[in-house]
Amino acid sequence: MQYKNIFSLALASLVSAQTPSLSDALGSQNSTLSSLNTLLESNSQIAESLSRLRNVTILAPSNDAFSALTSNKENALLLANSDYLQALLNYHILNGTHYNDSFGDDTTFIPTLLTNNTYANVTGGQVVEARLRDNNVTFFSALKENATIVTPNVNFTGGTIHIIDSVLTIPQNISETLSNANLTAAEGAIRTANLTDSVVDARDITIFAPNNDAFNAVGSIVSNLTSDELTSIVGYHVINGSVNYSTDFQNTTLTAVNGENITITVVNGTVYANSAKVTVPDILLENGVVHVVDQVLNPDNTSAAPDTTASSATPAFTNASSGSEGVPFTSGVTTPTTTFPAATSAGGETETSSSSGAAMPMKTGVVGAAALFGGAAVIVNL
Missing domain, CATH: 2.30.180.10 (FAS1 domain)
Structure with missing residues (x-):
């Protein structure tokens, strides 16, 4: 021995x-x-x-x-x-x-x-x-x-x-991510609802971010929304305290920050949140993950279910149509120069924003500067 x-x-x-x-x-x-x-x-x-x-x-x-x-x-x-x-x-x-x-x-x-x-x-x-x-x-x-x-x-x-x-x-915060992913309507909606700081500061979040086509499809109702209604709609797209990557999804329900449930359905590998299809999964955030969806979720229509036979998504808002003033919430939001496809329904998970010399999107603004230079990082072996 x-x-x-x-x-x-x-x-x-x-x-x-x-x-x-x-x-x-x-x-x-x-x-x-x-x-x-x-x-x-x-x-x-x-x-x-x-x-x-x-x-x-x-x-x-x-x-x-x-x-x-x-x-x-x-x-x-x-x-x-x-x-x-x-x-x-x-x-x-x-x-x-x-x-x-x-x-x-x-x-x-x-x-x-x-x-x-x-x-x-x-x-x-x-x-x-x-x-x-x-x-x-x-x-x-x-x-x-x-x-x-x-x-x-x-x-x-x-x-x-x-x-x-x-x-x-390194993944960015929600504002920078939505902007650089060309999800400018989603960024503008969060900003208009005065929820940017709350979402940026939250730990462990999952966000279903409608692409610009989805917001454009319900543009006719935007001008009639009260502040409380917009806050509820934006909050219905955010799951707090839980980072759910695409591999975690199964047929289940998740509770959004506005208190309403979102029904997750997986059909032949495609994930749906209520009736909205996830078109670009797993865009990493510094505090969680974003999944791009092709519809704006309606907290007053939580029973909306996917129609896998339809050629295009039907908005979850009754009688909604495109507005006359272009994509809502995008006024004053910086339009990115990237080729990231998430803003439109054409986006897909195999498409990326990669381009020559663009391997590290720059952080900008006050939040970006603080993130880059405001704290020490220590290498540890966990």
Whole structure:
């Protein structure tokens, strides 16, 4: 028995000696990661924290990924801020060791080490979406930005590294997300109802955000809404205290913040909230998730059910029609320049906002500045 223990210890020591340290795995053994390694070498405190990690998976952007990112001077300035850099690196570290062949056809949402409330107001840490797509494992971050594994399973003493072809984007708050996703009517409705701060500050939320076509379809009723009615309608699209990703949905009911129930129905893999179809699922927020729907939900018509045979959605509001003044609630809302398709009914989950040099949408305004520079982030191994 004693000899067995000695042999086991010797074997473990041999395996440990053969497994490179993180600095070796990122440095001399992988020239495609020299940009990341140089970045860490210039931030010794961050590098030391990373070297102590165990049982993690690091998504390491390649040199080309960093080159595309830093070609924008604003991005380069962000990376020079140590607080933001720590948060960004945390977001590239997955809890647990996930080898390439462990990712299946089913979408999974994996918690990262990004837990600082300045950047991630969700219980258990901000997540990335992982999906096997076209025989490649792809990760989706904010605004469905995608990064694909180009070199898998680079092992090191703390777990494994996957080299990816793009830098992940930290999810933004609801206002920035709706604006950048071109869901300008939904953003305007929340602002008009004076609920922006409440939604931004809430922890663990799920939002069903109607696209602009959906708001346009009920434009005729908007001018007649009282303040209380608009507040109730907006509140009927928000679930507080529960982050429900698409993989969590089953035939059930959820209670919205206005107290009314939303019936969730799954038909052949398509999710419906009452009669509204989810057209773009799982747009990550810093405090939850957004699912784009093709109808505005009506809190006075909670029994609306999906009609899977209809060629187009029937509004949940009786006698509603398009207004004469264009898409409601969009006046004064900044129109984004992205190609994200969520604003119209043409949006789909495989479409993304990815474009050359746009891997990191910029935070803007007072809230954005506070989020970027207002708090410290500490790398921890959960």
